[in-house]
Amino acid sequence: MILEAKNLNYYYQDGESRRYILKDTSVSFEQGKFYTILGQSGSGKTTLLSLLSAMDKPHSGEVLFHEKNLIEIGYDSYRKNKIGIIFQNYNLIPTFTAVENVLIAMSITENDIPKDQKTVAYNLLDYIGISQEKANRTVNKLSGGEQQRVAIARALSTNVELILADEPTGNLDEEMEQEIIDIFKKLAHEHNKCVIMVTHSNDIALQSDEVLYLKKGVLNKHE
Amino acid sequence: MSFFKRGLLSITRRPGKSIILLAVLFILGNVIAGAISITQATSNVESTIKDRLGSAATIELDYEQLDKMEESELMNFEMQPLKLDLIEEIGQLSYVKYYDFNTMLYLGSKEVNAYYGEDTEVDFAVEENEEYISTDFQFKGINYAPVVDFEEGKGKLVDGRVFTEDEIKNGTPVAIISSKIAELNSVHVGDTISFINSVYSFNEETGEESVDNSREVPIEIIGIFEPQKVNTDTENNEEFNWMDIDYQNTVYVSNELVAAETKHSMGEMAGEYEEYYVPIFVLKQPEDAQAFEEEVNPLLPELYVVRHASDAYDSIAKPIESMSTLSKYVLIVSIATTILIIGLVVLLFLRDRKHELGIYLSLGESRGKVIGQIMTEVLIVSIIGMTLSLFTGNLLAQSVSDKMIESNNEQTTDEMFYYSELQTDLTTDDVLAAYEVNLSTEFILLFYGVGIATILLSTLIPLIYIMRLNPKKIMM
Numbered sequence: 013m014i015l016e017a018k019n020l021n022y023y024y025q026d027g028e029s030r031r032y033i034l035k036d037t038s039v040s041f042e043q044g045k046f047y048t049i050l051g052q053s054g055s056g057k058t059t060l061l062s063l064l065s066a067m068d069k070p071h072s073g074e075v076l077f078h079e080k081n082l083i084e085i086g087y088d089s090y091r092k093n094k095i096g097i098i099f100q101n102y103n104l105i106p107t108f109t110a111v112e113n114v115l116i117a118m119s120i121t122e123n124d125i126p127k128d129q130k131t132v133a134y135n136l137l138d139y140i141g142i143s144q145e146k147a148n149r150t151v152n153k154l155s156g157g158e159q160q161r162v163a164i165a166r167a168l169s170t171n172v173e174l175i176l177a178d179e180p181t182g183n184l185d186e187e188m189e190q191e192i193i194d195i196f197k198k199l200a201h202e203h204n205k206c207v208i209m210v211t212h213s214n215d216i217a218l219q220s221d222e223v224l225y226l227k228k229g230v231l232n233k234h235e
Numbered sequence: 236m237s238f239f240k241r242g243l244l245s246i247t248r249r250p251g252k253s254i255i256l257l258a259v260l261f262i263l264g265n266v267i268a269g270a271i272s273i274t275q276a277t278s279n280v281e282s283t284i285k286d287r288l289g290s291a292a293t294i295e296l297d298y299e300q301l302d303k304m305e306e307s308e309l310m311n312f313e314m315q316p317l318k319l320d321l322i323e324e325i326g327q328l329s330y331v332k333y334y335d336f337n338t339m340l341y342l343g344s345k346e347v348n349a350y351y352g353e354d355t356e357v358d359f360a361v362e363e364n365e366e367y368i369s370t371d372f373q374f375k376g377i378n379y380a381p382v383v384d385f386e387e388g389k390g391k392l393v394d395g396r397v398f399t400e401d402e403i404k405n406g407t408p409v410a411i412i413s414s415k416i417a418e419l420n421s422v423h424v425g426d427t428i429s430f431i432n433s434v435y436s437f438n439e440e441t442g443e444e445s446v447d448n449s450r451e452v453p454i455e456i457i458g459i460f461e462p463q464k465v466n467t468d469t470e471n472n473e474e475f476n477w478m479d480i481d482y483q484n485t486v487y488v489s490n491e492l493v494a495a496e497t498k499h500s501m502g503e504m505a506g507e508y509e510e511y512y513v514p515i516f517v518l519k520q521p522e523d524a525q526a527f528e529e530e531v532n533p534l535l536p537e538l539y540v541v542r543h544a545s546d547a548y549d550s551i552a553k554p555i556e557s558m559s560t561l562s563k564y565v566l567i568v569s570i571a572t573t574i575l576i577i578g579l580v581v582l583l584f585l586r587d588r589k590h591e592l593g594i595y596l597s598l599g600e601s602r603g604k605v606i607g608q609i610m611t612e613v614l615i616v617s618i619i620g621m622t623l624s625l626f627t628g629n630l631l632a633q634s635v636s637d638k639m640i641e642s643n644n645e646q647t648t649d650e651m652f653y654y655s656e657l658q659t660d661l662t663t664d665d666v667l668a669a670y671e672v673n674l675s676t677e678f679i680l681l682f683y684g685v686g687i688a689t690i691l692l693s694t695l696i697p698l699i700y701i702m703r704l705n706p707k708k709i710m711m
Contacts, residue, residue: 067597067707091706092599103594103710107248112236119236120600150248166598 014206016040020073033059035229046200047208048217051226057210065176066090096167098177102159104151110162111147121170140165157188177209238604242611260620266569268628273562288544290518297540315536322514330523335379336512338493342430343368350415350483368431373485376493395424395458406491411458415483429453434502577693593710617690
């Protein structure tokens with residue numbers, strides 16, 4: 013088991029009462045699998061992903077990575093060395109080029125990265141479908157699909173086992189969406205990564221190895 | 236890609252914002268540089284002038300307090316002379332480098348001409364009625380054989396020697412005279428010159444004064460001194476011209492000799508002679524003035540006060556003083572304004588870049604390095620802006636202070652003081668001449684220190700405000 017969430021609670025305080033987004037949510041994930049978390053808007057999918065990616069802290073409960081609590085690992089260290097995150101709106105730094113965005117992640121991680129980082133970054137972008145010419149453009153001069161590819165390359169560049177993606181195809185057309193899903197399947201099945209993707213699309217969910225359905229803060233396995 | 240390199244790239248990739256920040260820093264830098272320049276120039280003037288005024292102190296009657304006293308109070312007030320024991324006790328304090336106490340007597344001479352200034356040709360010394368001798372020579376009795384005035388640079392021995400301890404103790408009739416008197420009367424070291432000490436009596440019926448008894452005071456010249464003029468511009472300043480004349484006509488002798496001649500000049504009243512000394516204490520360093528005063532004040536008789544040579548600074552430095560006060564306020568206000576403006580500008584820029592900071596954190600970058608990147612960006616732009624404003628601010632300060640000095644000086648007149656042992660010939664003009672706005676190393680370091688600290692503080696506050704949040708909240 014690569015990642016496990018135990019009894020996660022997350023709520024918003026509304027005067028005296030609490031509005032629960034996640035209530036006693038427990039779930040576990042294995043390496044080499046492509047997971048999707050399905051749910052309607054406001055169901056708590058993004059909140060769950062932000063807790064699994066240590067972007068936020070639960071009010072109670074714990075997240076374990078290889079059976080080690082994230083608090084023990086350190087939230088910064090966990091994000092830096094253990095996971096790659098892909099956002100719906102890409103979250104690339106607009107003043108930097110595509111290759112520079114990848115290089116930034118490579119310079120932050122403490123994982124083993126080949127010395128010639130620039131070559132690795134270009135190769136990775138090429139593998140994802142970004143040519144060297146495009147890699148040298150500032151990211152705001154790339155299309156949405158291209159930007160998301162750069163974001164995927166950035167997530168892979170740190171040589172991590174776990175990829176977390178928050179509706180990464182939300183802004184893309186169908187053709188591009190399928191290409192991204194294919195990449196994720198490939199990462200899980202050929203590179204033994206664990207890919208957890210939040211989506212509201214049943215079509216995408218059907219392509220994953222396992223679907224988790226989140227409704228009113230409670231997570232169930234979708235059969 | 237290190238956070239430093241990211242910072243550098245951010246500056247060049249956002250030229251518009253970098254130029255706006257540079258312009259704001261340049262303008263504020265000018266105000267800070269100008270204020271520091273003026274503050275430092277005024278502080279330099281203070282130390283230069285106070286150095287020139289020296290570290291001497293004396294004890295004298297508090298004339299200001301006396302002026303304030305009612306007539307009836309004055310009538311009942313019995314002035315106590317400073318006792319020699321007390322002077323010696325104070326002289327032993329650890330702050331004192333050396334000390335002296337002086338008595339004065341004015342004598343005339345039939346054979347020695349006094350000095351009346353360069354342009355005065357009339358010989359006033361011997362009047363038609365030979366009975367009356369103009370007492371132009373100030374006999375300054377001293378106890379400190381090497382002569383305090385020479386040690387402190389008021390005069391310089393140019394020929395002969397100073398006194399011996401025996402000459403001082405025994406009241407040997409030897410003296411040191413000025414080079415002007417020596418030159419005017421063609422006398423040299425080893426010559427003996429004679430002065431007249433007359434006893435006058437007053438006829439109450441006729442209201443006339445007559446000489447009762449006169450005696451010659453022959454004195455051997457053992458040394459010749461030259462006044463060390465500080466103030467060279469005496470043409471427009473009669474007061475200092477008279478001070479110069481007075482000093483040229485000073486004859487240094489021992490206190491014992493002055494006491495003996497004073498007693499003689501008192502005639503029948505000689506029995507009532509009471510020693511009256513004006514002490515002078517030269518302190519080891521000017522900074523000891525306050526501590527010395529605090530220790531001495533409780534020992535003094537009523538209405539006596541400690542006066543320092545540096546006290547004159549406050550009176551002669553009025554044009555500078557108002558500038559010094561103003562520049563200090565400007566500096567404080569400009570630092571506060573800079574913190575506020577830079578803080579707001581940085582906050583405004585950070586609003587645009589808040590999302591970017593969240594991205595770095597989501598990638599696992601430490602908060603310290605993210606803060607470091609923004610600091611690097613602001614600091615690089617700041618250093619460029621500050622370096623430019625260092626020169627322009629200095630020029631600005633020069634031109635502003637010239638105008639202020641001009642305007643303040645027009646409203647200032649040199650005050651007259653009570654004559655005291657510490658009388659100075661330094662004037663407001665000397666103070667203004669010492670005022671100089673320049674780019675000293677101390678100024679440059681102070682400017683960068685104050686500037687960088689201000690900018691760091693104003694950047695750090697909004698940064699910490701943002702960085703305390705978790706990445707999700709920052710990116711929301």
